[in-house]
Amino acid sequence: MPAEIQSLATHDAPRESRRTSPPLPEPRGTLSRLVVDTLRGGGSPGPLSLDTHDADPYGDDLQLALYLLYELHYQGFDGVREDLEWDPELLGLRRALEGRFLGALRANCRSTDSAEHALAELLVEPVGYSRTSVGHHLQRDGELWQLREYAAARSLYHLKEADPHAWVIPRLHGRAKAGMVAVEFDEFGAGRPEEIHAQLYADLMEDLALETAYGYYLDAAPAEVLATVNLMSLLGLHRSLRGALIGHFAAVEVTSSPGSRRLAKAMRRCGAGQAAERFYDEHVEADAVHEQVVRRDVIGGLLASEPGLESDVVFGIEATGFLEDRLGARLLSAWRDERSALRTPLEAAA
Amino acid sequence: MPNAPEPAQTAREQRPRRVTIDPEGPLLVEGPVEVVGDDGRVIASRRFTAAICTCRRSRTYPWCDTSHRRRVRRDENAPPDAEPETGTDARTTTRTGKDHDQDSEGEESTDAR
Known part of the structure; x- marks a missing residue:
């Protein structure tokens, strides 16, 4: 490593909160458990099918499942394969969860056009x-x-x-x-x-x-x-x-x-x-x-x-x-x- | 990136500094800037644009802290554009910036005047 790069690296060392990726969190229901298990297992062996229609769009389970899927695009999780960011099964599940969340938000926010x-x-x-x-x-x-x-x-x-x-x-x-x-x-x-x-x-x-x-x-x-x-x-x-x-x-x-x-x-x-x-x-x-x-x-x-x-x-x-x-x-x-x-x-x- | 840092830099240095006027808000000045107060104190901002307070109510004077905003009394279910109470409109009130929060202590003011 060239000296100037090294000295910058040392200079930055304290308190760099993103030096490591966090562990996977505890699931909060069936949706987030499915996501946690899939991430931990290195991907999905088959299609991820789960009915999301009854899930509370603002509830802990759906929000955590969505959060985990989004976090793959930022910092990922410790022990989780980085290329799962673009796993088609996980993206498909994300799409369904986003649909619930976005649909609820659109229904709750309609007051002005300007x-x-x-x-x-x-x-x-x-x-x-x-x-x-x-x-x-x-x-x-x-x-x-x-x-x-x-x-x-x-x-x-x-x-x-x-x-x-x-x-x-x-x-x-x-x-x-x-x-x-x-x-x-x-x-x-x-x-x-x-x-x-x-x-x-x-x-x-x-x-x-x-x-x-x-x-x-x-x-x-x-x-x-x-x-x-x-x-x-x-x-x-x-x-x-x-x-x-x-x-x-x-x-x-x-x-x-x-x-x-x-x-x-x-x-x-x-x-x-x-x-x-x-x-x-x-x-x-x-x-x-x-x-x-x-x-x-x-x-x-x-x-x-x-x-x-x-x-x-x-x-x-x-x-x-x-x-x-x-x-x-x-x-x-x-x-x-x-x-x-x-x-x-x-x-x-x- | 094209390998021509020098002409670009020169162009930037020669570009006139833009100042944007808003009659109801701060003066926006391309940074970096130094502001000299009437006591001779110099305060610098390295920000890409500085918002300079023109209502004289800012508690971070000379920089805008949005104290120019209209202040309204909101009843529980009143529409957000309800009539402001007399004297609470930031554009018409004569109060200084130090006293328009109910619990303002004034000691944190960096008012340079």
Whole structure:
């Protein structure tokens, strides 16, 4: 290995959460058991046939099965053959599960036809305390154990922050592409590995005495968390859903800046640590820029060249809000009862 | 990738820096930028674009933190575009950025003014 490559490798060594792939999780029902067994067995000996019609589209079993199939496209699992990513039987099963999930989301999200209206709803801030907002709760009343649960739950996305959205890049062109790439460049540290947002998140997790290994909290994550991440993978992997992916991305960026300010305050109030504060402080400033670029150039550029995608953009915005609301309700109802919102409570901080 | 880094770099350096004006939002300036405050303090941003606060309410001044946004009181089932309460509209209120969260302590402000 040339010296300069070696020195970079050593430099990067600490806290690289994606150095290894996580173990396969515990199944949560027949669908996820079938996927786990197939992955562990190195593929399917014959056609994978399973009736998915009765499965709860937002339930633990379907969401975990889908999550496992999507994860093959990111980091895979320890001991699982990498080429199963393109196994036709697994892809066929994924298609059926996606159909259930997407169908349910489309049925649950139909309120407006205009991207401008859908965004306008996100561009206002509530006055005072909002009882249904996780960020408002954490800022005012959050306790350190709740911040740790929140961070563990969100790690399923933030340790691969902005990765699902990179898949849309080859499907864009012109103004939309230039804007999208600029924002993604920022998410990926603008050329500096220590500033990749996923790395800033691993630093935050260290401050909160959480395990930073990729996928470590998968077993602990409830279906509501898996669904938010599965939405990104679903929209990212399908060219036909590129409009929805852009709508989803815009919804995240538009709501992130004020949301991050509340979480930064929560981290400060609970004394979580400098890296924990920094992750959210960075997002206050970065996402105030990203929001502008995504609305003007990415959505503006996409709809100027493909106006027929407007209803998909709206769908992406609404589906994001719908799933975030479900996750928020799960977290807040558990925390208000002084219960863990995770499937298995975290080990106490050392 | 074509093997011509030098002309491309020169073109980028000579390209005029674009500033985008939005009457209801921040000034977007292609980065990197340095902003000099009226106390002479220089703050730099290496970001590809910087959003510079024009409403003067940002708690991360001079950078936008979306404090210019309209603020609405939401009743439980009110439509999201409900009439904003008097004085809560970010574009008409005269409050400074430090006091418009119910529990703002102000100590975390990096306001450069």
